[in-house]
Amino acid sequence: MEDKKREDQNADVITCEAKSSFSDFWKLEDYWAIWLGFLLLIIGIVIYFPRGPADMQETIANANATLEAESQRAPFKTIAWYQAVDAKTGLKATSSQLGKKIKNFLSKPKKWSANPLNALFINEEAAEAVQAKAMVKYEAARKKGAAALEKAKAAEDAASAAGFNDETLNAEASNVIDAWRAAHTKASKAESKIDAHSYNLIPSLICIMIALAVFFWDRMEDYGQFDDKIHGGLCFYLFYGYSGLHRRRQCNDEKLRYWIRCMGHSLRPYYK
Amino acid sequence: MKNYGIGYAAWAILFGLIISNTVGTPKWVMPAVQTEYYIKTGLVLLGAEILFGKILLIGVPGIFVAWVVTPTVLISTYIFGQKVVKIPSKTLNMTISADMSVCGVSAAIATAAACRAKKEELTLAVGFSLVFTSIMMIAMPAVIKLVGMPYILGGAWMGGTIDSTGAVAAAGAFLSQRALYVAATIKMIQNVLIGVIAFGVAVYWCARVECVPGQKVRAMEIWHRFPKFVLGFITASVVFSVVYEYLGSDVSHALIDHGAIRGLSKIFRGWFFCLAFVSIGLATNFRELKKYFKGGKPFILYVCGQSFNLMLTLLMAYIMFYLVFPEITARI
Numbered sequence: 001m002e003d004k005k006r007e008d009q010n011a012d013v014i015t016c017e018a019k020s021s022f023s024d025f026w027k028l029e030d031y032w033a034i035w036l037g038f039l040l041l042i043i044g045i046v047i048y049f050p051r052g053p054a055d056m057q058e059t060i061a062n063a064n065a066t067l068e069a070e071s072q073r074a075p076f077k078t079i080a081w082y083q084a085v086d087a088k089t090g091l092k093a094t095s096s097q098l099g100k101k102i103k104n105f106l107s108k109p110k111k112w113s114a115n116p117l118n119a120l121f122i123n124e125e126a127a128e129a130v131q132a133k134a135m136v137k138y139e140a141a142r143k144k145g146a147a148a149l150e151k152a153k154a155a156e157d158a159a160s161a162a163g164f165n166d167e168t169l170n171a172e173a174s175n176v177i178d179a180w181r182a183a184h185t186k187a188s189k190a191e192s193k194i195d196a197h198s199y200n201l202i203p204s205l206i207c208i209m210i211a212l213a214v215f216f217w218d219r220m221e222d223y224g225q226f227d228d229k230i231h232g233g234l235c236f237y238l239f240y241g242y243s244g245l246h247r248r249r250q251c252n253d254e255k256l257r258y259w260i261r262c263m264g265h266s267l268r269p270y271y272k
Numbered sequence: 273m274k275n276y277g278i279g280y281a282a283w284a285i286l287f288g289l290i291i292s293n294t295v296g297t298p299k300w301v302m303p304a305v306q307t308e309y310y311i312k313t314g315l316v317l318l319g320a321e322i323l324f325g326k327i328l329l330i331g332v333p334g335i336f337v338a339w340v341v342t343p344t345v346l347i348s349t350y351i352f353g354q355k356v357v358k359i360p361s362k363t364l365n366m367t368i369s370a371d372m373s374v375c376g377v378s379a380a381i382a383t384a385a386a387c388r389a390k391k392e393e394l395t396l397a398v399g400f401s402l403v404f405t406s407i408m409m410i411a412m413p414a415v416i417k418l419v420g421m422p423y424i425l426g427g428a429w430m431g432g433t434i435d436s437t438g439a440v441a442a443a444g445a446f447l448s449q450r451a452l453y454v455a456a457t458i459k460m461i462q463n464v465l466i467g468v469i470a471f472g473v474a475v476y477w478c479a480r481v482e483c484v485p486g487q488k489v490r491a492m493e494i495w496h497r498f499p500k501f502v503l504g505f506i507t508a509s510v511v512f513s514v515v516y517e518y519l520g521s522d523v524s525h526a527l528i529d530h531g532a533i534r535g536l537s538k539i540f541r542g543w544f545f546c547l548a549f550v551s552i553g554l555a556t557n558f559r560e561l562k563k564y565f566k567g568g569k570p571f572i573l574y575v576c577g578q579s580f581n582l583m584l585t586l587l588m589a590y591i592m593f594y595l596v597f598p599e600i601t602a603r604i
Contacts, residue, residue, distance in 0.1 A: 040317060041512075048536070
């Protein structure tokens, strides 16, 4: 009786024996997190390392030579110094064709102001309206940037003419160049918004959702609640979304309705 | 909304909470509610984004915040529970103390096993942890913004006090990228303590409280309970830092920073964190957690211990990041 009571008490006690085994490498959640993380990092390296800008080494060498020369020439950061920095920072493997496609495909919902649906979808007319609005802002920012650059050039020339020995002229040039940088940054931001085009993120978001489900499949499958039929649907949706990616630029309301209708039909066999 | 810090993390949690607390999280969705798995994979990817030198920078003051405060709070809360609150069960006292001071569920399970706590005691401790995690991950970033606390200090504070790693990442993301780095790094430093604490509790229990015949306490416990994903985070950071150094900062900027990272891993890291945050929301049902608010001695213990934890962590983070190592803070 005493033994039985102790047994009952023991059954109620937490016994979580800590042990390690070789199979942890493919069974333990922590290791899976490592393998999946590493897999993505390796894929990133394989994709982007061969896709550096064509003139990367030359641009970097020229920019570094300019930076060196300019920092010896003037006691402040000159226009040429900043332009050399811009040339270097403009080098991005993500600017390659494939890089742009990947970024577009993996895009998260966009910003919206009046209509929440614009986070997922915007038609050509609306995109053109956004583009026109952005263009007006960009033109104004570009003009300000150009005017600030002219002023900066004049101030730097004046300081240069004095052999960079006049502290007042140097300080003036430095301030005016700072003002140009501020205007330049604003113009660059405005420029990034003039490329507004129509988009429909629904196909790519569905693909991401499915890709993530496949990616983390091992854990979910532990629950044994997934139907094998879904496997067949996955390939279809990945292809479907990829084809949608190529058509995004010409998307409109009619096509959005078509996408939604097709998805509804094709998902039906997988419902239970 | 974004300017007020209500970014994707807040929306992800909010939508999860709405579903969970209205129609309820459907059963067929539950297999996908894998908060820890998503956050661990995201943190391995985060390792590639933070150069190892920066991890070491955060690590120096971070070790003091995580490794000094945590055992201090654990021991103090346990003594407070025994002497002042007079918790009837020592095992419940220890499980709640560890769960509150270290890192929630994982620490609670490890400690409960080390001191042979009862299943309902573990459930209670984990329940408190879930309640306070859901409150703290929203309230702490709000307070930090409200009082204008520096984000690095705020990140360190949250990393040392919020129980779940996923919630730490979410709270850090509410503030800024740097706050996320600091909060996540300190949380991972603290996570390493799970095995050490479980080992220490088992040794103490066997020596001073109750030793089950035949029970052996092995130092290997520390390794068995070690959160292995932290190794992935460190390895990713070391490898990318070495490659960064080898290629030079200019080429690395083009191929790593604006290539492998921003072109792929960072995007996926954002998606994984988003999945984790939605999962946090989907797994939090206030009706189920309501029963833990009924009060009683365990609740008082948790509240007092967590309050002490909040104060001591903030004090230690301020001392370490702003008085002892201000030059490190400036470089983070």
